[in-house]
Amino acid sequence: MPAAAQQAAAPQVSTEEASEPGGDIIVTGTRVVRDGYMAPTPTTVIGEAELNAKAPVNIADYVNQLPSLSGSVSPRAYTGAVSGGTIGINALNLRAIGSNRTLILLDGRRVAASTIAGLVDVNTIPQAMVKRVDIVTGGASANWGSDALSGVVNFVLDKDFTGIKGTVQGGVTDYGDDKNINLSLTAGTAFAGGRGHIQFSAEYAQNEGIDGIGDRKWYNGAKIISNPAYTATNGQPALIAAANVGFATATPGGIITSGPLRGTYFGEGGTPMQFNYGSVVSGNLMIGGDWRYADFGLSGDISPASTRQSYFGRVDYDLTDNVEIYAEASYNRATTSLLAFYQWGFGNVTIRPDNAFIPEALRSQVTGNFSMGSFYNDLGRTRATTRRSATRGVIGLRGDFDALGSNWTWDAYGQKTITRTYTDGRTSIMPRLAAATDSVYNDAGAIVCRSTLTDPTNGCVPFNIFGTGVNTQAARDYILGTTWARNRLTQEVFAATAQGEPFSTWAGPVSLALGVEHRREGVTGSNDPLSPARSYFVGNYLATTGKYNVTEGFVEAVVPLASEAPFAEKLDFNGAVRATNYSTSGFVTTWKAGLTWSPVSDITFRVTRSRDIRAPNLSELFQAGGAGTSAVADPFNGGALYTIVSISQGNPDLKPEKADTLGLGVVLQPSFIPGLAGSVDYYDIKIKDQIASIGSSAILEQCYQGLTAYCAGISRNAEGILTGIVNAPVNIASFHARGLDFEASYRRPMLGGNVSLRFLATRFLKSRTDNGITPATDLVGTNGTLVSARTSLPKWRYTGTATYAMDKFSLSLTARGFSAGYINSAFIECTSGCPTSTTANQTINDNSMPAAMYFDANITVKLMDGIETFLSVDNIANKDPYQMPYGPSIGANPISINPVLYDTMGRLFRAGVRFKL
Numbered sequence: 001m002p003a004a005a006q007q008a009a010a011p012q013v014s015t016e017e018a019s020e021p022g023g024d025i026i027v028t029g030t031r032v033v034r035d036g037y038m039a040p041t042p043t044t045v046i047g048e049a050e051l052n053a054k055a056p057v058n059i060a061d062y063v064n065q066l067p068s069l070s071g072s073v074s075p076r077a078y079t080g081a082v083s084g085g086t087i088g089i090n091a092l093n094l095r096a097i098g099s100n101r102t103l104i105l106l107d108g109r110r111v112a113a114s115t116i117a118g119l120v121d122v123n124t125i126p127q128a129m130v131k132r133v134d135i136v137t138g139g140a141s142a143n144w145g146s147d148a149l150s151g152v153v154n155f156v157l158d159k160d161f162t163g164i165k166g167t168v169q170g171g172v173t174d175y176g177d178d179k180n181i182n183l184s185l186t187a188g189t190a191f192a193g194g195r196g197h198i199q200f201s202a203e204y205a206q207n208e209g210i211d212g213i214g215d216r217k218w219y220n221g222a223k224i225i226s227n228p229a230y231t232a233t234n235g236q237p238a239l240i241a242a243a244n245v246g247f248a249t250a251t252p253g254g255i256i257t258s259g260p261l262r263g264t265y266f267g268e269g270g271t272p273m274q275f276n277y278g279s280v281v282s283g284n285l286m287i288g289g290d291w292r293y294a295d296f297g298l299s300g301d302i303s304p305a306s307t308r309q310s311y312f313g314r315v316d317y318d319l320t321d322n323v324e325i326y327a328e329a330s331y332n333r334a335t336t337s338l339l340a341f342y343q344w345g346f347g348n349v350t351i352r353p354d355n356a357f358i359p360e361a362l363r364s365q366v367t368g369n370f371s372m373g374s375f376y377n378d379l380g381r382t383r384a385t386t387r388r389s390a391t392r393g394v395i396g397l398r399g400d401f402d403a404l405g406s407n408w409t410w411d412a413y414g415q416k417t418i419t420r421t422y423t424d425g426r427t428s429i430m431p432r433l434a435a436a437t438d439s440v441y442n443d444a445g446a447i448v449c450r451s452t453l454t455d456p457t458n459g460c461v462p463f464n465i466f467g468t469g470v471n472t473q474a475a476r477d478y479i480l481g482t483t484w485a486r487n488r489l490t491q492e493v494f495a496a497t498a499q500g501e502p503f504s505t506w507a508g509p510v511s512l513a514l515g516v517e518h519r520r521e522g523v524t525g526s527n528d529p530l531s532p533a534r535s536y537f538v539g540n541y542l543a544t545t546g547k548y549n550v551t552e553g554f555v556e557a558v559v560p561l562a563s564e565a566p567f568a569e570k571l572d573f574n575g576a577v578r579a580t581n582y583s584t585s586g587f588v589t590t591w592k593a594g595l596t597w598s599p600v601s602d603i604t605f606r607v608t609r610s611r612d613i614r615a616p617n618l619s620e621l622f623q624a625g626g627a628g629t630s631a632v633a634d635p636f637n638g639g640a641l642y643t644i645v646s647i648s649q650g651n652p653d654l655k656p657e658k659a660d661t662l663g664l665g666v667v668l669q670p671s672f673i674p675g676l677a678g679s680v681d682y683y684d685i686k687i688k689d690q691i692a693s694i695g696s697s698a699i700l701e702q703c704y705q706g707l708t709a710y711c712a713g714i715s716r717n718a719e720g721i722l723t724g725i726v727n728a729p730v731n732i733a734s735f736h737a738r739g740l741d742f743e744a745s746y747r748r749p750m751l752g753g754n755v756s757l758r759f760l761a762t763r764f765l766k767s768r769t770d771n772g773i774t775p776a777t778d779l780v781g782t783n784g785t786l787v788s789a790r791t792s793l794p795k796w797r798y799t800g801t802a803t804y805a806m807d808k809f810s811l812s813l814t815a816r817g818f819s820a821g822y823i824n825s826a827f828i829e830c831t832s833g834c835p836t837s838t839t840a841n842q843t844i845n846d847n848s849m850p851a852a853m854y855f856d857a858n859i860t861v862k863l864m865d866g867i868e869t870f871l872s873v874d875n876i877a878n879k880d881p882y883q884m885p886y887g888p889s890i891g892a893n894p895i896s897i898n899p900v901l902y903d904t905m906g907r908l909f910r911a912g913v914r915f916k917l
Helices: 003-008 048-054 059-063 430-437 450-454 473-479 618-622 696-704
Strands: 017-020 023-026 043-047 102-106 130-136 151-157 163-173 180-191 196-207 223-226 239-242 245-247 264-266 272-274 280-282 285-287 305-318 323-342 345-351 370-374 381-403 406-428 439-441 447-449 480-505 508-527 546-565 568-582 586-600 603-614 626-634 640-648 657-668 676-692 714-716 722-727 730-750 753-770 796-805 809-818 852-864 867-874 908-916
Touching (some): 048 130, 048 809, 059 130, 239 280, 430 473, 439 450, 626 722
Antiparallel strands (some): 043 130, 163 180, 163 908, 180 196, 264 272, 305 323, 381 406, 480 508, 508 546, 568 586, 603 657, 657 676, 753 796, 796 809, 809 852
């Protein structure tokens, strides 16, 4: 097959010349393939040598360390997200704008979503085949379609590999846990006299996870509590960030929270004891006292156990000198499991005076109903399991032909992906827990559920809430159940592209790329019979069914405006337009216009202006009602905190989000310093009609303020106690992000080898969301997680690597980190003379979060030709994570760390052998 056709057939994502050890490569952030052309969209390239030096357990672990990514979904960041169904997911997030606004490609083809929320799990990528990763940090919807609002990450495979290669790798932390292995084998060969090529790759990875936090000693129970002494006029902060904070209304074996026995808690075997409330008590929380006993922050695993298998095969064959047929097939399977947390009930369990399990020593003091709270340790921790598989097939033709005085290349293919997901949680069936807790003596003197007195065959087994180690397996089996959901997501893509140079201007040939694509997305699902009634403590998954299709066409051109002119060594215009028609939301147009200008060969200026979109995903359109558990303050009941079920459901009337993006940059490659290159780029992204849900607390507050339209989704029980809130997404918000990206590299021979330096940094300037209802928020400077949002965006993120390489030896050292920031950028820090605290700007005694820098190292030694061994160490100094105060609202697994930013594993070793024969 002609070389020109082969080049065009490899979709590429950037336009910058990027150096890798062993040679230069050219990648492109445009559909146009053109030698020596630098597109206006900035791109970061991670080469195979860098991936090998890092030796990550999962390729996403390395990509997420790039400064331009922040707030990505990862298994360690979402260990408590049982109801959300994201456990085990690795989904990349450019600019902290949202993982569903970052388009993921595999060799230039869209990767199917792994969840109905549109998240693409990087675990589905055949990682042993990846030879480089291209990260386009700018809007690219006109080039690649919906979701490329904040940029594109393209995983480029080594499709021409010939020979056999493999890796055997293992790892463990300094604490002897999180043990992991990674095995891969790849083989490729030509056949039919070189007209065809076939290859196959298989990979297996396993991670044992960590039980709780293992032997780590850094946990100190840091939380945020409401200051009980605060008034609007006394100058004290409304919130207090403190260590040694536990719960005043729940203990492992239960605590009485009302009446004359308030403060009596029940330990092992049901022994009653007096609780030490500590120095400050505020709502459900307290400082000091028996805080460590009355805390469940350590109950969740900080790293889940997982296994991952990947199989990939590819074959291509030249039918003629100008036409090639190719086919790909892949299958990926991943399983993730963890123990998430103990169930909680903060003083909301009503006990009647005739309850059979009230200790006899206390029964005479019980005169009426009283309240209790518990972590229900006898029921064990919630166990969550997720299984995902993706089956993908591609078949296509590509080639070249001569027309209009130039050679044209073309590619046409069909792709189908079927993704199957299974998510479950082993947790309490709440009606059964309530019935089992309400136990009495029957006429025969036996302990039975009160409900059994009127329904003797109901099967209810009494549960003793007074203590730990006091319940039978039969009671646990009766109360616990498995909430589960299965989803089958399908994506079908049919696409054709062509490109050539139909004519020339005074400065050179005009390059043109054009294409059409039709895509169908759909989901069907099923769930357990109890979830529709919201019977479980967490989970309560519902089946989602829906589908949509989209048809689009695009054209892109590169027009040279000047070449070797007095005012420009090179001046090129790049423009693209895409017309898109959605079956759900109609027609929309995206476009891009950009210029690159090199007044001399050493410097290039670039500018882009684009209109980008993100269409609503299957969850936002069709979700039947996903559920999560959270604690919400009810203004109708004096701000009392209640554990509720927050229900998210779809809205089929949603429209695509629209973004206007501006990019300005300069690239320096000084000829007088060979090997040095650098770039600085500014980005400005404005999104309108952003799809957002305002949140349960905001819905409740709007109803309280008299806006009755928000009251319909609020549910209460017969006593008026808040039990649930329904929330649907709408095109309500606007978003504005600004920032600067820096990149520099230098390479030169030294001391008998080669020294290479690379530095990347991002300065986030603005990341402001405004839905017009709740106070607008700017995330920049937020090193906390904003409770359960897992949204962090420090002002600076950076990484720098120095590598020294010889023929048989290489050593690299990496420094990565981020700047100091705040728990919440909207808080006002003060200890005295504080202004009045408001919903938008609450006052707090300490809002600081420190910077962190981590050092990683790798050493690789060539044992013989084609065989090398390596050792990688992350977090060499074994630096502990900063203890981030969490609260005052408490959701799942309130451990006082931010795993999105701070390293929670400690020192991590990986070692192995690679071979290529």
